[in-house]
Amino acid sequence: MVYLAAAKSACVARPLSAAARAAQQMGLIARIARCGGTSWMLNRAATQPGVVSAGPPPSGSNGSGSASKSGGSIIIANTTTTTTANSSNGSGSASKSGGSIIIANTTTTTTANSSNGRSSGGGSGGASRSRSTSNESGKGGRAAAVAACDTFECLRKAHALPPAQQERFNFPHALILGYPKCATTSLWHYLDQHPQALASHPKEPHYFTRCYSTPTPPSRQGAAWGCDQTQGDYLRGVLHRDKAAASGLSRAAFEASTGYLEAPAIAPGLRRALPWLKLVVSLREPISQAISLRAHAAEIMARPGAHPKWFAAQEGDVCLRRLVADRATMGECALEVVRARESYVDSLRQWLAAGWDRRQLHVMQYETFTSAGPRARAALDDLKRFLGLDPSLGPAQLPAFNMRRDHVHPEGWQISKRDYLALLAIVQPQSIKLANELERLGFCRAAEWLAPWAAAWRRTLEGCTPANCTVVLTR
Numbered sequence: 001m002v003y004l005a006a007a008k009s010a011c012v013a014r015p016l017s018a019a020a021r022a023a024q025q026m027g028l029i030a031r032i033a034r035c036g037g038t039s040w041m042l043n044r045a046a047t048q049p050g051v052v053s054a055g056p057p058p059s060g061s062n063g064s065g066s067a068s069k070s071g072g073s074i075i076i077a078n079t080t081t082t083t084t085a086n087s088s089n090g091s092g093s094a095s096k097s098g099g100s101i102i103i104a105n106t107t108t109t110t111t112a113n114s115s116n117g118r119s120s121g122g123g124s125g126g127a128s129r130s131r132s133t134s135n136e137s138g139k140g141g142r143a144a145a146v147a148a149c150d151t152f153e154c155l156r157k158a159h160a161l162p163p164a165q166q167e168r169f170n171f172p173h174a175l176i177l178g179y180p181k182c183a184t185t186s187l188w189h190y191l192d193q194h195p196q197a198l199a200s201h202p203k204e205p206h207y208f209t210r211c212y213s214t215p216t217p218p219s220r221q222g223a224a225w226g227c228d229q230t231q232g233d234y235l236r237g238v239l240h241r242d243k244a245a246a247s248g249l250s251r252a253a254f255e256a257s258t259g260y261l262e263a264p265a266i267a268p269g270l271r272r273a274l275p276w277l278k279l280v281v282s283l284r285e286p287i288s289q290a291i292s293l294r295a296h297a298a299e300i301m302a303r304p305g306a307h308p309k310w311f312a313a314q315e316g317d318v319c320l321r322r323l324v325a326d327r328a329t330m331g332e333c334a335l336e337v338v339r340a341r342e343s344y345v346d347s348l349r350q351w352l353a354a355g356w357d358r359r360q361l362h363v364m365q366y367e368t369f370t371s372a373g374p375r376a377r378a379a380l381d382d383l384k385r386f387l388g389l390d391p392s393l394g395p396a397q398l399p400a401f402n403m404r405r406d407h408v409h410p411e412g413w414q415i416s417k418r419d420y421l422a423l424l425a426i427v428q429p430q431s432i433k434l435a436n437e438l439e440r441l442g443f444c445r446a447a448e449w450l451a452p453w454a455a456a457w458r459r460t461l462e463g464c465t466p467a468n469c470t471v472v473l474t475r
């Protein structure tokens, strides 16, 4: 039996009960995860495999659901929680921001609006902003200033001008920060079809991880690729500066480099450079995400004629090379990914600690917005509202790009039970921490966030033999 129990606490570590200590010694998960007002404890009792089941979302107001218990199962029982929706900052006390960034050719001047996230309506909108009536007809004001900008510093000056009436968006307006393998390509295409949006080309320029110098490279992969673009190249060639300006800033330029979230070293410099940006994050159940990532990388590596820079970036990835040569298993290599990386929640916290306002951030759950039906629709509408795009416009449905699972192990990936339990032992507590943090920041209820992930873990555990588990990737 595996179960999760939550107890009200003042967010302090508590001594484990004898049962919890025993469970911990058994090697699965028994930790206290903390959140604003709720602590979660995961226990695992003696029999394996267990069942993981998410309790229902807390009923009534504000996360005060009672324990949901099903025989032999994980129980997620939420207790009283203080939700701080739209709190002024959400980032709490700053933790270290992971290395500062040196931005060539820019100063650290921050324009007005740098701290407010402009969460309402269109991209340039705070209720108190002033509008220039002389520019109501269109191409003057910011748009004209933006059209002449080849640097971020110039853009900051342009954004200090009052926007004309239809200048709804800043330039650039938004970044999809990650995570890889969380349907970011489909999201990019979905937004590309929206008449008020202006998608980058390519989808993933990785400009900030490749072209900003930092004391330590923001990511190994970014460093290996090197930088071959100036700020002007990025603004003109990738983000379509001239189209955005010609539209009178009535279109929202965005790009979707999936490695940004995992490179929080870029967060402080990016905030100094383009402090108005809106940031979108998509997150998927972490084991599925890791397997999908490995499967994709292995496929590229095995492909004749793969890009040499791509190979250079993977040079040190021994497990990937062994996986391609059939000398390592998917379980081992997924485990390596999960062990090596920052958890989702730690990455998010570092971005917020770098000064990004909670209201500049939008966190989406892959399993929700890719599901069929009204919840997916609502999640996509929320995204459009967050970006200031008219929710009634654009495609009705999310497209499906970059699908691999329908032809690569659609029946699921065989991995050893030992590896699966080791993966779970890492990702379960991280996921609970994440869910609690998202609830604290006002994005969602923790139990609702965890439900689809816990359901996936339960299904996999239920199907394990004593030796192996079949992991069907979440969708």
Ligand SMILES: Nc1ncnc2c1ncn2[C@@H]1O[C@H](COP(=O)(O)OS(=O)(=O)O)[C@@H](OP(=O)(O)O)[C@H]1O
Pocket: 179, 180, 181, 182, 183, 184, 185, 186, 258, 292, 293, 296, 370, 371, 398, 399, 400, 401, 402, 403, 404, 405, 406, 473, 475
């Ligand atoms: N509409 C829709 N519904 C369900 N799932 C979807 C959808 N669109 C994309 N996907 C799945 O997302 C995975 C690819 O994610 P990304 O595009 O972010 O990958 S990448 O990092 O840009 O390479 C990839 O997951 P796997 O197939 O499991 O690898 C896609 O199948």
